[in-house]
Amino acid sequence: MAIEMHSHPTDGEDGVVDAEVIDVEEPSRSERAKAWAASRRTQAAAAFAGQRARVAQRLQLWFATADITDEHLAQDIERKRRAAHRGEEAEARSQIRMLQAQLRGASKKEAAGISILLAGAEAQLELIRSDNEDLVKVEGPALSRARWAKKAGRLASAIGVVVVYLNVVTVEPMLALAALGAAPFGWWYLSRPVDSASGPVDLTKNPDGTVMVVDQETGEVVPADAAPFMPDTLANLGRVSLVKRDAAHVRGESDLVTALVKAGIITEAQRDETHLAGVIQPSGPGWTATVELPRGVKASAAISKVEDLASAMRIKKTRIEMSADTSDDGHEGRFVLWVADEDNPYGTAKHPSELITADRWDFWQQGVPLGADARRNRHDLHLIWFSLLIGGLMGYGKSYLARLVAAAAALDPTVRIIVITGKTGPDWAPLRHIAHQWIAGATPEIIRQVLDVIGTTIEEMQDRGTELDRLYEEDPESVPEGKITPDLAKKGMGPVLLVVDELQELLDGAALVQVPVDEDRDPEAGGRVKTRSGRDLMVEGFARYVRVTRFVGGMGVFITQRPDADSVPTKLREVCAKRASYRVKGDRSAKMVLGDDAVANGAAPHLLTEASRGVVVLDQGSDDGHVTLKADVIDLPEFKEICLRGRQLREEAGTLTGDALAYGKTHAAEATARGLIADCIAVMDANSVDRIRTQRLVELLQTRHPERYTDLTPASLQAQLRDAGAGTTRKLGPIDGMANPNGYTREQLADAARK
Known part of the structure; x- marks a missing residue:
């Protein structure tokens, strides 16, 4: 029969399969049985060969005494330590999974205690992960103990051989004499120099095309795709057909360079000029590599072709992260590639914020605990001296991210909070317990109220600047950088957090309002009072607030769900040093929120999918660049409890106002x-x-x-x-x-x- 292969996307792949027609004869039942039996024999032969290779290698090491050198002893000790380390890590992971399961079914009262245990278990896991130095640092005493243990084993073996030989002499003298003559040749063969090459070695090929290999270090027989240090994403590069499989040996760096060629990042002629800075290595639930591009090829150009690279590697684009190398050795022609083991490395489970159980919080020192990236690294947001713009499609988590910021500020009684939202609803209602000013809606009356509040707030913050000038004259040490300090905040000059939600609704409503800007009548306008669009005044007011109040503790969080030129004015975006974007449609919308530079350096909220709810791309406006993470969650009932605790803290501190x-x-x-x-x-x-x-x-x-x-x-x-x-x-x-x-x-x- 004939099988026709048409071009179409395959499940789990962003690439397509080249069309081809392949004549395949339908195998009979007996032929299938023979093929199965041949496959079983091949696998059995491969397993026996692997076991034989392992025994031979150990005998060779024993006779050549290569395993009592410092290098080999250190490797052996390190291997045992890593095995124990993996066991500890697996035990910690198991405990975390158990606590997470308990947390999902726990009551609110029980959840607090379980959350503490879960945080401790996660901290222990991070400590185990970071404890790499002790694994590889093999001291002299450890080498000495290992060496004497091996020597003692050899001595015991030699004594046993002598005893057996003497018994043979008494029973079969001629056989003992022949063994004595063959001993030098056997000793020479077994004690020849050991080949130290490690890694997988091809043994045989199964009838289905699978290459079986034996690893020289472990002696295990595994398929080539599962060989150590060979990512599955690279093993798939040679397989361009669903019927015919190319079983070529996977070479790691070579195959990655091949993927870069297929993706159009480099040309075939530039293959030899492209290499890795270091080696491909595991990194969290995936692997990472730093790619050194040929001279004249920019990393930003490579990063823009992430979808092409995903197609070349036959994986989903959501598994790939590409970013500029910002390390000390990095330059414009080097980028860092990280590839996840799963299509959705962030998972679907919600992670409750630690702020839920916190009695109080230091907004200055602790910042805002945000969440974890795909590598399971935790990230914080420090907002003092900065403002944050949040954009993205509706329903992906923008309010949850802003709620984390507001919750951290609520638990610090020195922070004054102002809430302005373009629509009514329960999202920000809990903040009414502590907000100095709380405004909801987008009617003309409310738009005028918003403009008044912004103007009044800017004037009050400028009065702080005057007070700082006075303090500098009287006591320069109290304002060493010309800004407010934590000590001044405790004395009544605390930070001011402005939360603006539904920015697009506010701007649309303000566009319908004309605001008088001059009491004098304009003769050219028929004697009418001069007016300006409320939208222009609102954009200017928000931008001016960010600019002129920063050094006296002014911060802003601006949230919009329609990232376009109308709802994210450039004048406002450019003064927000920190920007966060949830899923958007197209790189143009991504640039509206994050800016051109961040997207050029690999920030890709437009590549997030429907399954990426809660996943945000955050550009912190520093040399560290951007990070993609799964934000923690605070639900509304928990947010209300946090705000009530914040009210009590402010009542005790005397900072409850407005x-x-x-x-x-x-x-x-x-x-x-x-x-x-x-x-x-x-x-x-x-x-x-x-x-x-x-x-x-x-x-x-x-x-x-x-x-x-x-x-x-x-x-x-x-x-x-x-x-x-x-x-x-x-x-x-x-x-x-x-x-x-x-x-x-x-x-x-x-x-x-x-x-």
């Missing part, structure tokens, strides 16, 4: 009303009644909670329950020996509690 004071009074009244209704229902349930007279209800409340209701009277109880939404008293019918007194029913109070 709108939060008024909201606190209203919230306290609402809480008192809810508490009264709950107490009424509780005393009725305790006495198993569903109707109760007002006087009787007062008596029960005073008996159960005398500290709260000592001065309570039937009239005041009726007034408070009416304000709480329970309404007025009702006729209860016959009760307590009375014909039809007034009072309350449990259903009436329960309805009020649900409002």
